[in-house]
Amino acid sequence: MTRTLYTYWRSSASYRVRIALALKGLAYEQVAINLAQGAQTSVGFTMMNPQGLIPYLIDGEIGLNQSLAIIEYLDETYPDPPLLPADPVRRARVRGVALQIACDIHPLNNLRVLKYLKGEMGQAQAAVDTWYRHWVETGFAALEELAEAATGAYLFGDAVTLADVCLVPQMWNARRLQADIALFPKLVAIDTRLNALPAVAAARPERQPDAVV
Ligand SMILES: N[C@@H](CCC(=O)N[C@@H](CS)C(=O)NCC(=O)O)C(=O)O
Structure with missing residues (x-):
């Protein structure tokens, strides 16, 4: 196939x-x-x-x-x-974090949104960059609180979940667009451990x- x-x-x-x-x-x-x-x-x-x-x-x-x-x-x-835990409560929590990233951070900073701000809305590049960093840092601040309570290697224990799968690309993107990820040391540590996995x-x-x- x-x-x-x-x-x-x-x-x-x-x-x-x-x-x-x-x-x-x-x-x-x-x-x-x-x-x-x-x-x-x-x-x-x-x-x-x-x-x-x-x-x-x-x-x-x-x-x-x-x-x-x-x-x-x-x-x-x-x-x-498995990327989702079997337990329904843990499953809902993992999905909740994945959605925080995929629905509440990423869409605000997607290419077409940034292009629209700069083009149709006539914003300067500096304003677009501020917009990007604001939404990433706001979203990451909430995730950092969750990461502070994490007890394992990753966001939800010692197995990689859908939440981690969403975190890694958002962190890569945040670095590329120079958001201040030093504000989020727990997320940085989890991201580092995830990136050490060959897959x-x-x-x-x-x-x-x-x-x-
Ligand atoms: N919610 C969608 C988002 C997809 C999405 O926005 N993809 C971006 C790349 S990360 C894209 O194709 N952007 C094209 C554009 O903005 O014109 C998903 O999770 O697949």
């Missing part, structure tokens, strides 16, 4: 899926959708995903959009290792075939 991920090296939502695929040891091909060149708006891609966003996964006969939906599909179809490291943007470094 062929498996293809439409991705871009610096796309944090695609990075989440790359981590999940790597943790589960699932082979796949990559098709690079160059966001910097607007390839996500091309007719070829929007015929497949009308939302014009990546990631998009084709797994055999089926095509899926939205990183969290893709990762939950992978988790249900290829359950080893997580293999998903890093600079290690992707389309990386421009």
Whole structure:
């Protein structure tokens, strides 16, 4: 069965899926959708995903959009290792953190939002950068409190969960856009431990075939 991920090296939502695929040891091909060149708006891609966003996964006969939906599909179809705990309460807590990142931090700072602020809204680059850092730092402040209460190596114990899968790309992105991550030492420590895992490291943007470094 062929498996293809439409991705871009610096796309944090695609990075989440790359981590999940790597943790589960699932082979796949990559098709690079160059966001910097607007390839996500091309007719070829929007015929497949009308939302014009990546990631998009084709797994055999089926095509899926939205990183969290893709990762939950992978988790249900290829359950080893699980990315969600069996216990319903812990499961809800892990999902809660994943959603904090994927719904409350990332969308405010997505490429099309930053481009709209600068273009249609006429904001200077410095104002756009301030916007970015504000929302990342606000979101991370709440996550840091959770990380302070963490008792294991990662956000929820000693097994990597969906919450960690979402944290790593957001941290990478925050560094790239120079948010002050030194404010969040617990998150930095967890991120460091996660990046020491070969599967997580293999998903890093600079290690992707389309990386421009
Ligand atoms: N909620 C979506 C977000 C997808 C998304 O925003 N992807 C970004 C890259 S990280 C994208 O395609 N951006 C294109 C653009 O902003 O034009 C998911 O989790 O998959």
